[in-house]
Amino acid sequence: MIPNYRKYLEQVKNSQRTTSFTKSSTTTQAGRPYSLWLQTPNAGVAPTTAAVPDNTTAGALTSNTAITGGKILRFLNTDIVSSATAVLFILCDRLSHQGGLVCNSSGIIGQQTNLPTTPLTRYTTGVGVYAGLEFYGVAGGATSTFIFKYTNEKGVAGRMTYPTQAGGSGFGTTNYRFIIAPLFQNDQGVRSVEEMQCSISTGDTGSCGVTLFKPLLFVPVFAPNFPSSIDAVLGAGSRFVQIQSTACLFWLAITYSTSTGTVLGRLSFAED
Amino acid sequence: MASLTDLSDVLNRGTGGGGDTWQRVFWHRDPRIKRYGTTSGTIPSPVAGQWSSAWCHIGSPNGSGSLPGAVSAPTSSTSGAISFRNPIAGRQNWLVCCKITSSHDMVAVLYDRLLHISGLDGTNTGAQTVGGTLTRYTDGVGNIMWAEIYGPLGSTGTTISASYTNQAGASGQTTIAATIGSTGFNEQFRIINLPLAAGDFGIQAVASATLAASTLTAGNFGITVAHPISAISLPANAAPRDLLSTLPGPTEVKSDACLAIAYLSHSTSLPYLFGSLHFLEK
Numbered sequence A: 001m002i003p004n005y006r007k008y009l010e011q012v013k014n015s016q017r018t019t020s021f022t023k024s025s026t027t028t029q030a031g032r033p034y035s036l037w038l039q040t041p042n043a044g045v046a047p048t049t050a051a052v053p054d055n056t057t058a059g060a061l062t063s064n065t066a067i068t069g070g071k072i073l074r075f076l077n078t079d080i081v082s083s084a085t086a087v088l089f090i091l092c093d094r095l096s097h098q099g100g101l102v103c104n105s106s107g108i109i110g111q112q113t114n115l116p117t118t119p120l121t122r123y124t125t126g127v128g129v130y131a132g133l134e135f136y137g138v139a140g141g142a143t144s145t146f147i148f149k150y151t152n153e154k155g156v157a158g159r160m161t162y163p164t165q166a167g168g169s170g171f172g173t174t175n176y177r178f179i180i181a182p183l184f185q186n187d188q189g190v191r192s193v194e195e196m197q198c199s200i201s202t203g204d205t206g207s208c209g210v211t212l213f214k215p216l217l218f219v220p221v222f223a224p225n226f227p228s229s230i231d232a233v234l235g236a237g238s239r240f241v242q243i244q245s246t247a248c249l250f251w252l253a254i255t256y257s258t259s260t261g262t263v264l265g266r267l268s269f270a271e272d
Numbered sequence B: 001m002a003s004l005t006d007l008s009d010v011l012n013r014g015t016g017g018g019g020d021t022w023q024r025v026f027w028h029r030d031p032r033i034k035r036y037g038t039t040s041g042t043i044p045s046p047v048a049g050q051w052s053s054a055w056c057h058i059g060s061p062n063g064s065g066s067l068p069g070a071v072s073a074p075t076s077s078t079s080g081a082i083s084f085r086n087p088i089a090g091r092q093n094w095l096v097c098c099k100i101t102s103s104h105d106m107v108a109v110l111y112d113r114l115l116h117i118s119g120l121d122g123t124n125t126g127a128q129t130v131g132g133t134l135t136r137y138t139d140g141v142g143n144i145m146w147a148e149i150y151g152p153l154g155s156t157g158t159t160i161s162a163s164y165t166n167q168a169g170a171s172g173q174t175t176i177a178a179t180i181g182s183t184g185f186n187e188q189f190r191i192i193n194l195p196l197a198a199g200d201f202g203i204q205a206v207a208s209a210t211l212a213a214s215t216l217t218a219g220n221f222g223i224t225v226a227h228p229i230s231a232i233s234l235p236a237n238a239a240p241r242d243l244l245s246t247l248p249g250p251t252e253v254k255s256d257a258c259l260a261i262a263y264l265s266h267s268t269s270l271p272y273l274f275g276s277l278h279f280l281e282k
Helices: A005-014 B007-014
Strands: A016-023 A033-035 A073-082 A087-097 A130-135 A144-152 A164-166 A178-180 A190-198 A208-221 A228-231 A249-255 A263-271 B022-030 B051-053 B058-060 B093-102 B106-120 B127-129 B144-151 B158-166 B178-180 B191-193 B203-211 B220-234 B238-242 B251-253 B259-265 B273-281
Touching: A005 A016, A005 A263, A005 B007, A033 A130, A033 A178, A073 A087, A073 A208, A087 A263, A130 A144, A130 A190, A164 A178, A190 A208, A208 A228, A208 A249, A208 B093, A208 B238, A208 B273, A249 A263, B007 B273, B051 B191, B093 B106, B093 B220, B106 B144, B106 B273, B144 B158, B144 B203, B178 B191, B203 B220, B220 B238, B220 B251, B220 B259, B259 B273
Parallel strands: none
Antiparallel strands: A016 A263, A033 A249, A073 A228, A073 A263, A087 A208, A087 A249, A130 A178, A130 A208, A144 A164, A144 A190, B022 B058, B022 B273, B051 B259, B093 B238, B093 B251, B093 B273, B106 B220, B106 B259, B127 B203, B144 B191, B144 B220, B158 B178, B158 B203
16 A cells, blocks of 8 residues: 555655666557567567466566565656657456467367466466467458356356457457457456357468456557556556566557557566 | 646656546447337437437447436436446546547547436427436536437427526527428437527536427427537547547546437438547546
8 A cells, every 4th residue: 555645755765666668560450459479579478378478478568477475566657759650559367378270270169278277376366367369370361259158256257258250350360369258247357268159260270369457557658659658546547556466567558550560568567 | 627737747656647537438339239218129220411310229338228218317327328437536537539430431529418207208298398407417518308208209390499508507498490300300328419508508407398399299308408518520430539648638437427429320321339438537
């Protein structure tokens, strides 16, 4: 807890953890979410088996999220600049991921390869945890839809997401596309995903996987090469987003044009 | 009941002082998913420069809104609402930051959906009953209403007005006639705002809606009573609305509020919406 502004200033001065990062540009379709997980430098690796990534996993934005002694780590500030026209960056905790799913004719039956996802070790109730279909290879141009079968935040298994487009222009035909699956009505989160199914083949493999993630912070960048700053307090600040110990931080990006641009930024946190 | 007092109070409550006093809600709505209400099919493109409703766009949390049917007062647990946690008894939820991104330029309005009905007929020129009872903002102050089109109306333009009770409890008030029907005013999920009579600034109840003439297609429309909470201009994909350092300041969101999005699109492309809401409880 930070009881007052004076204490906040003390923490800014005394207990900041700062990390810098950069990501090369990737091609996108405007208005659609993409994952920067595989973007260099410090690229992650497409998962094969189901696993729980953490702060030590290659691709995590920083390894410095471990906390000891019952303290709480909170987001303080970020500065991000991108060479693209405008980008919304969403800082997320990557909670569980797997690979080995496909969107070709083999995928139109229920796929359970490397599923269910590994049980959550952070946000274990599943409240506020979302599931995305992350593309590690390019899907075909035929329009298909996919669903996840999942266990919701109440522990109810067999829930199904709404059929969502996969394949076809803008829906997996470029690398790194990240399609967030809409949960069934009245569900507030996901504990695990047990199965994925496509309605028809997209015409290409479309190597992909399920990623469970917790969105933490929106950082809009409005103009190319013009840094955007968000602090914890004012100016649409983060309100001290709590970072769980060993969080595996990564970015989703939604672009206004057709690339993320080259990204350079800094994140800072503090314990209390 | 108390409002936030100063920056230290915000810091304290935003970091857990006084219990579980903050929450962040991440939401998204995707109009390209082919399911809504009791029908199926693709959600049509919005009309540039006109208001549309995202009530039936699917997303998380809470899926998609449905065609309301009989008049009802939706809540945060109604399918389609951007649900959130109510404050504990004796406290209020204060919205301190609202961030939205859209795939296309627009103005988005976060609102509390107070009352809605569908099933009204685009060919019926009689007074079509609305009725129902508000359960939030019952004094009516700041409430607005619109006609919401759930099934395309006819291509013949006419006007619509509604009979309502204003914020002072005066019944029999009539909205200023607004165009409905014809291109740009008859499409599915279009919103037709119904301006209140001169001097009125709220709605306690809506008795009926009346078309001046038939649009020549029954379609399906309804009346929605809403309480706007925050408006965000999205000129370049994303925008935050800080309610701590800018006016109108922290804004109360009532317990059980049925939060939803209406938007004024600048293009004819369907918007893919993401957002986050930051609440402090006091």
